[in-house]
Amino acid sequence: MPADSSTPAAVSAADVAAVFRREHGRAVAVLARAFGDLDIAEDAVQEAFVAAVVRWPELGRLPPSPAGWIITTARNRAIDRLRREAAREDKHAQAALLHAQDEPVEEGPVRDDRLRLIFTCCHPALALNVRVALTLRLLGGLSTAEIARAFLVPEPTMAQRLVRAKTKIRTAGIPYRVPYEADLPERVRGVLAVVYLVFNEGYAASSGDELIRTDLCAEAIRLGRLLVELMPDEPEAVGLLALMLLQESRRAARTTADGLLVPLPEQDRSRWDQQLVAEGQQLVRRCLRRDQPGPYQLQAAINAVHSDAATAAETDWGQIVQLYDHLIALTASPVVALNRAVAVAELRDPAEALELVDALDLDNYYLFHAIRANLLHRLNRPAEAAAAYESALALTTNTAERTFLHHRLAELADQ
Template identity: 65%
Template sequence: MVHISEIGQIFREEYGRSVAVLVRVLGSIDAAEDAVQDAFTEAVARWPDTGLPPSPAGWIITTARNRAIDRLRREASGREKLARVALLQGDETEAIEVDTVEDNQLRLIFTCCHPALNRAAQVALTLKLLSGLTTAEIAHAFLVPEPTMAQRLVRAKGKIRDAHVPYRVPTGAELPERLKSVLAVVYLVFNEGYAASSGAGLVRENLCREAVRLGRLIVDLMPDEPEAKGLLALMLLLDSRRAARTTPDGGLVLLADQDRGRWDTRLIAEGQLLVRQCLKRNQPGPYQLQAAINAVHSDAARPEDTDWRQILALYGQLLALEPTPVVALNRAVALAEVEGPAAGLAAVDVLELGNYYLFHAVRADLLRHLGRDDEAVAAYRAAQARTANEAERDFLDARARALTTTAPGLAAPTSDDPHGR
């Protein structure tokens, strides 16, 4: 007996592959999505009685293709549509060949992340077409009304159609920049799950899971791209700490205060293996270096065992590749651990990050460690005013209030979060 929930899970897992194949076959994202939805409706009607087919993925693609032919035949008017029906009827086997499926997934990833679309549209379309999330789920994850997200998706697909965005994998000199955009979208999804930009909860587990799944997919499809492996390693190492990052009531727990016995050793081992594979390639990139930094953190059984000198050196390499104020802020925290809070504060105070809440949070920690409590309170309040996440605001408020009692030591940072989560 096949339950409806099991059918839904199968379709969630196979959605991206099915749509990817059908976009190429049908030449339309909307038509591909409609066809897969038709296949889902038929599976719900059939599978509870007949059981799962030998190859659910192949069944979905074949059934969706047949439903698309039926729909085209019903709606066909004129020679062009009739010719399209004939072409689809003559394309029986190609749609379910494994190599074709993989090629089409890669094409769909690059289509979703085409530079003609803005970053918000890229993220929404990636989650819709490759992860199979519903419009409501995506809207909820990014805290926007469902109609707003629906309009964003319609506009994105319309832009792809109207601009004749090619459904292909870029080649030659175009590939590195386009791949960078793809990886950035996946990491943006992960970061929104790892430390939500707004709302009550710190973590959105579904987005973390989807980002890791997409990261694995890209590595499977492009195994020779070291930055793809670096991104997957980084996400795995960060995600390994998820269970220890919050209190039972959802409060934020800094890296230095986490119960490391709750870290996921399986994810750590996988992430560290990927880092070692990247090191052997000797083609360092930003994601690989961030992954290496987090591998050093994961090696430390206790906070005091952390090799901060190695982390500082890695941040130096990262800053050379990405000379951004945020990377410099992360390096400043590592510098404070090696040379003291005064050195760290001097490095922080030259940065132009006044609108970034973690800049003020880091300054507050360093000022507090130097005994400059009044300035630290002001910095905590400045940080609190610049984050929309309630868990982070509560944590910063508690830190400011705690200065009336005793001041704890420095917080240990993560690669992407100098406040140490």
């Protein structure tokens, strides 16, 4: 007997999780503006999603506006809780209720709630790494483990940083408000770092079955466009947008039809999005004309060189190494040095590259071990390569990455 077409489709936990990934940041931003308190906003949104896990399957369908349902439910639950606490003479609850009932219309240069949340979290009273971590938590809904992976620190360390950041915001009375024009330049570094880390979590998800989280990539690019519109004369904002567009242009080629990871040299470049390539390259040229190089602009230039090559064999590795030299001079980042070593292996010799890699202190970074394994394989040292692949496997929980590493191990065993 055919199914009744009027019967609503079941709602799964995966459906709710998809809404969470897509709408968490927006909901927290709206609630933070409503109540003037980040803790209240995050707790209320979490409660709303817990309610959705129960209620939406009972309904048999998603609400017409899932984001509106979450925001309304979160706001109502927060108000109910604050009223109970206010009745017990809780001054903090009373202040939050007053803020929600008499919310002023703020005017300022930042109109987007999520972008305003980023600028709020990037207050100069907080250390830069704390600003980035806090915003990833509130805006992207990333777990503490995901954020810890992005910073290459243990999860308990990151958990302590997040708690301290919220405590400092509360005790220092850091307000949730639209930044004034004069506030923007001193906060831009942290804001750009936040947007790029959101993009990176989407570009190579730290956990889960899929390599790419398209929702996070799209949100980061959307925010990047807003930043360029807000600060058209900030070359690093333009550079970051160019970098994200050039990396996003490869999305269709980065995995096979069944989700297997495809490394850059093996990608079918006909599948790259040429519209995004052209836009990214145009932004890189715009940066070059300004001649104020910064880290994001240099990374965008490196990606532009890759996108210039019709095949991997045609890549101008000499130019890429030179750009990495400039980037290292600005950042002294071991991850940048690791990527430079990959370019050195292509330009000159994998043995020289391996020496550079072995000098780096990145033992907790899975790509460090994966790159070492590749270099050792190319140097015909299969046992050491296999051990390095095993070390990489121990440091990643993403299914696509793990499958790729297992395939590389199998290739070594077959030789």
